[in-house]
Amino acid sequence: MVPILSIVGKSDSGKTTLIERLIPELTRRGYRVATVKHDLHGFDIDREGKDTWRHKQAGAHTVIISSPNKLALIRETDRDHSLDDIRRAFVRDVDIIISEGYKNDTQPKIEVSRAAQQQELLCDPRDNLVAIASDRSHDRGVPCFDINDAAGLADFIVKRFLLERALPKVALRVDGADISLTPFVQNFMLGTITGMIGALRGVGSPRQVEILVDRGVEPAKRG
């Protein structure tokens, strides 16, 4: 599982600016970053008149545009996705996901706070707060970094989220719903699956395995 870290804080506290500074620090350390922006009000991203815009206007649920160096996707959804949903369904080939917002999600958080703007923090360690970035000191039992110390925060993130994860992980989703698995069941499934596919041509000692079973859609059952 790719680790997720949320940058939270009041409006205009400097979340986007901190993320802009963290990305190059993490990139320089050899990690690939995905970002997730939470927008509760909806957003416009496609441009009127483009082919993808025309597909969407015609009622496509999902539109994708793919070129040799970039891919973009826009899709409808019927609920506000959790960060875990987003990781599972859409994020590939990165080392860490940094989200902007998602204060109420369960993922680990760094809170950004500026004295001129607020006295109280939004989060405490019960909210899975792991660090603070601020222009004054806070005593919440978690490390507090200067709001401009992106390098120090990046070192903290690497140590906390990127170096200390080596355990095998198995995730299972059935008909779109996550099934929770105990470590015992994960290890059982890991052994069964790696054993089952080990004899197939092209399978050596895999780091990542994805299996998709699709027994076929019964058409026109939806809507």
Place this chain on the structure above:
Amino acid sequence: MVPILSIVGKSDSGKTTLIERLIPELTRRGYRVATVKHDLHGFDIDREGKDTWRHKQAGAHTVIISSPNKLALIRETDRDHSLDDIRRAFVRDVDIIISEGYKNDTQPKIEVSRAAQQQELLCDPRDNLVAIASDRSHDRGVPCFDINDAAGLADFIVKRFLLERALPKVALRVDGADISLTPFVQNFMLGTITGMIGALRGVGSPRQVEILVDRGVEPAKRG
């Protein structure tokens, strides 16, 4: 596997227009459609100054914006993805994928052709051509529809791609590479997996199962 159908044809033959007409016809019949546009020249989609644009400018590999009714993703890629790649990695919860372009991909194709614009078709049945939409008749051994007959084409698509698929399918990807599976191996894996997960709480008689095994990334090995 969600079926894929490519709408191909020369530039300005009317591909986008045909897709715009097919989407509501398929939607009306109860199917959800995803579209994929092939763009060999690159494209701009995000807007300067937006938070997602700032994340991307700072070097994020992937940026996502998520709201309760829409989700968008923009990511870098190092190659031109096949339609199968795109289906596997990015498409969820739809019944059919209609692509615009991808003449050289292996997926089934409908060619759009207008007499005023071209005499010869681009494809023949060896290219997996399954139908033609044109303002004149063509004899290529596949059905030829009037270019304006979106309803007739939609009926054809439903019959050909949506009603006639009921077989269990298992797809396996190891460290990002597709592993081809014989029907025997697919059935073996299907039985093993459904047996293995059948006793778990929350798993009834699943239609779709996704399993992700991730034994952990060794950090900073990349780049």
